[in-house]
Amino acid sequence: MQRQRRTPPWRPSVILDEWVQRESRPISLRQLTFFGRTLTESRLLSSANYVRLELPTRLAHRLRNMQTLPYAALTNEHIAHVYELYYRAFELFRKVPAIHNMDDNDRLCEVLRTALTDHLTVIPRLAMGILEIQDSVSGDECDRFMTTLLRSRISRRVIAEQHLALTETFHSPWHFDGKKSSVAPEDEFVGEIFLKCNAREIVEKCAKRARELTAKAYGPKVTIPKIILQGHLDTTFPYIPSHLEYILGELLRNSIQAVVEQTGSSNPPPIEVLICEAAQQVIFRISDQGGGIDREILPYLWSFAKGPRRNKRLKNLGQVPRLAATMEELQLPPSVPDQTENEQSGERFGSSLASLSSRPPDLRLGIGLPMSRIYAEYWAGSLELHSLEGYGCDAFLQVSRLGNKNEVLSTRAAMDGV
Structure with missing residues (x-):
């Protein structure tokens, strides 16, 4: 039964x-890099x-998008929570x-930090909300709504976190006003952008984390592929x-869990990751022999709102908001990277991605693949998945190699929705 709250407050x-x-x-990674590389006070x-x-x-x-929802949807507890967060911000x-x-x-930066922390619960609350409002909003419309809000959320966090990181750079002891040496040679960061993401190192890091989480969940008797x-x-x-x-972590987690559950043996088949570098893009192919995707789920693979197991997803999502509240609340195994490592990978201001990607493997939320696709498409990349029933899956992640594509923004809101 959908939970209700009091009438939303009236505002002009x-x-x-x-x-x-x-x-x-809109912005691109290249623009952000060029702008932040020679950092002056005026910049x-x-x-x-x-x-x-x-x-x-x-x-x-x-x-305005949220105001166009039916009234019954806007009074949903979770949607109303997000609406209030957005309006206050x-x-x-x-x-x-x-x-x-x-x-x-510096005063602006304090406002940004507060907002970033306050909004860590947005993803799970939105996901719960759209699962609960389906009596008043169709599944297709819920998916469009969720995609629009998440894409915009990514864009705002990129803007805020990039400016916070540039401010840290400007105040750092090795910064020289207006010099290219404002990029620290030991980390090659320009704000939140890592100029030399190494494909092999990122896959190895994500694989290590995914294998450790799966091993912890299934116990020592199970061999991890x-x-x-x-x-x-x-x-x-x-x-x-x-x-x-986040994207590679989700894909590898899915493959590892599928192989473990499919074989249950002491000699599971390996998962193959192929990295292909082209002139303008890098492609990751992740291939497993985990039996493929259940045909009951396959049609709804990229949907936040549609598909079976709705009640189970709601129950699991209910355990995430508390985990997403602060980095310190995350109850992770010791082998999962700590805050220092998060800072080295760009998660300097707390991230709900950290809590979502480090959740226990049995806490299945039903949002990992559609969220991964939104993140992939945000910088003009793509994510596709091909399943062979009874055998396994191939996932194809394509990212821009040059960073010269503008962020993919949702269209502006209509003016006739009030």
Whole structure:
């Protein structure tokens, strides 16, 4: 039964209308890199003013999207929770005055950190909400709504976290105003962007984490399949590591669990990861012999809202918001990277991805693949999966090698939905 809450508070729409009329200004990894590589005070202040205008603009469009939902959906406990979070953030950001100096910028950074922490529960609450509102909103519409909000959420976190990271760089002892040496030679980061993501190292890191989590879940009597890497193993490219690690982590977790559950033997077949470097893209192919995907689930593979096991998914999602609240609350095995390693991979300000990717293997949420596809497509990549029933799966992840593609933003909200 869908849980209800009190009537959402009334707010005037005039201010929101003004911000909805603004267009978002898309960015690319290459633009972010060039902008942050030669970091001066004037550039940092320019970034701050972009952030203080862009975040409320993108929030306004998503608030208008939520206002177009049927009233019964908007009063759902989880949807209402997200709506209130978004509106508070919108009010907070739109009232930030123009940034003229570093003190102004530092105050903005405090606002950004607060908002990033407050919004760590958005993903699981949205997922629960759309599973509960299906009496008033169709499954297809729920999927479009979820995709739009998650894509926008990624964009806002990229903008906020990139500016916070650039501010840290500017205040660091090795920074020289306006010099290219503002990129620390030991980490090759420009803000949140790692200029030399190594394909082999990222796969190995994700494989290690996925194998450890699976081993912990299934016990010492189960043999975890090996991961065999092939292809262009020294390929490097600019990317945000936490995005790539989430996608590859989900794919490897799925393959490892499928093989373990399919074979249950002491000699499971290995999982093969092939890395292919082309002129403009890098392709990862993950192949397993885990029996393929259940034909009951296959038609709904990329859906947040449709498919069987709805009650089980709701129950499991209910255990995630608390885990996503802070990094310190995560109850992870000792072998899972700690906060220091998260910082080295770009997760410097806390991430709900960390809690989702490190959840116990038996906590199946039904959102891993569709979320992974949204992350892949955000920087103009793609994610496809081919299943051979009774044999196994091949997953194909394609990412831009040059970082020159603009972020894929959702279309602006319609003005006629109030």
